[in-house]
Amino acid sequence: xxxxxxxxxxxxxxxxxxxxxxxxxxxxxxxxxxxxxxxxxxxxxxxxxxxxxxxxxxxxxxxxxxxxxxxxxxxxxxxxxxxxxxxxxxxxxxxxxxxxxxxxxxxxxxxxxxxxxxxxxxxxxxxxxxxxxxxxxxxxxxxxxxxxxxxxxxxxxxxxxxxxxxxxxxxxxxxxxxxxxxxxxxxxxxxxxxxxxxxxxxxxxxxxxxxxxxxxxxxxxxxxxxxxxxxxxxxxxxxxxxxxxxxxxxxxxxxxxxxxxxxxxxxxxxxxxxxxxxxxxxxxxxxxxxxxxxxxxxxxxxxxxxxxxxxxxxxxxxxxxxxxxxxxxxxxxxxxxxxxxxxxxxxxxxxxxxxxxxxxxxxxxxxxxxxxxxxxxxxxx
Ligand code: SDX
Numbered sequence: 001x002x003x004x005x006x007x008x009x010x011x012x013x014x015x016x017x018x019x020x021x022x023x024x025x026x027x028x029x030x031x032x033x034x035x036x037x038x039x040x041x042x043x044x045x046x047x048x049x050x051x052x053x054x055x056x057x058x059x060x061x062x063x064x065x066x067x068x069x070x071x072x073x074x075x076x077x078x079x080x081x082x083x084x085x086x087x088x089x090x091x092x093x094x095x096x097x098x099x100x101x102x103x104x105x106x107x108x109x110x111x112x113x114x115x116x117x118x119x120x121x122x123x124x125x126x127x128x129x130x131x132x133x134x135x136x137x138x139x140x141x142x143x144x145x146x147x148x149x150x151x152x153x154x155x156x157x158x159x160x161x162x163x164x165x166x167x168x169x170x171x172x173x174x175x176x177x178x179x180x181x182x183x184x185x186x187x188x189x190x191x192x193x194x195x196x197x198x199x200x201x202x203x204x205x206x207x208x209x210x211x212x213x214x215x216x217x218x219x220x221x222x223x224x225x226x227x228x229x230x231x232x233x234x235x236x237x238x239x240x241x242x243x244x245x246x247x248x249x250x251x252x253x254x255x256x257x258x259x260x261x262x263x264x265x266x267x268x269x270x271x272x273x274x275x276x277x278x279x280x281x282x283x284x285x286x287x288x289x290x291x292x293x294x295x296x297x298x299x300x301x302x303x304x305x306x307x308x309x310x311x312x313x314x315x316x317x318x319x320x321x322x323x324x325x326x327x328x329x330x331x332x333x334x335x336x337x338x339x340x341x342x343x344x345x346x347x348x349x350x351x352x353x354x355x356x357x358x359x360x361x362x363x364x365x366x367x368x369x370x371x372x373x374x375x376x377x378x379x380x381x
Pocket of ligand 1: 255
């Protein structure tokens, strides 16, 4: 019995959704290179591809876009529930709670019914952005604004978040970010989704499990920490001293490293070019030079260990330029990754076996209960 912490390198399922070549830095969704989709597709078309395995024909795409547009609104009960959340709470906790609450409204569980699956996919892809934007306005003490039916998916999210219709270039770049973050094989949150799906619970619980997993700083939460790190470094000439100190103290550089990639994450390269496109149009973010200096410095020190920028390293600079608050970077990641989680939910149902791995027991041998008076204080940490 081989013990592999974190299941590193252990295949626990067969999947046809996404393939990663970590040595070459290549990523495909259902066989389509990511760069191709990020240039030519849009998020809803890519979500359809991930979930149902093929690019939709024009009629299927129109119907999917129409259904998502029709289901963007969220019940006043969910909005009123969000008004009871503390304004200081993290938006990922608000999202996890509100995503789980959807299960209360759609309690019929018919996971063997293709129409139920289609409806659940539409509802989650349609409502997650509305809930992310709603908490942003509610925590500012405002009422959330309703979706605008004449706006496309990404334009509408930015509108609900900022209360003004976005510049078309900004909306297009945001939509491409959603494509880039939509799926990444068995990352921690997608594995969470598959484990939860394997018990045959409802898709809202599956997504709530995944949201909670994505929130961690080693996973989706890193994009928020990268910006804080760049600001702590402050200027390009401070990148080398910062890096040397972090390595000496065995601290992880946020936005670097990956279980799969031994080269620069291909998504980081595309996000970097999207950042430069935004800066050319709307003005530069001075933290970009710090990021590039850190990447250059890390190449020498961490590159030989196969540690390079990952998807989270440049994404925050793009989101900040789009006017997205820092603690919404990970909820934005979730808006996108719902497509991947739902693709894996559907795939798991297609060939299900409940996840129940084994363990190597390292605890006490059998022993008898003892009277409280006879006990000595146990270590509490
Ligand atoms: C995402 O899995 C996915 O696909 C995730 C994701 C997705 O799309 O879903 O790509 C999204 O989560 C990206 C990762 C975001 N997280 C971060 O940027 C946090 C910083 N990165 C690390 O915590 C780490 O690189 C992980 C968690 C991403 C990967 O960790 P691993 O594969 O478990 O690697 P490890 O922690 O075992 O490290 C191996 C070695 C160690 O050195 P040694 O003890 O062997 O000497 O590499 C070093 C680590 O110290 N190392 C780093 C480092 N990451 C690994 N050293 C400095 N800085 C880092 N960031």
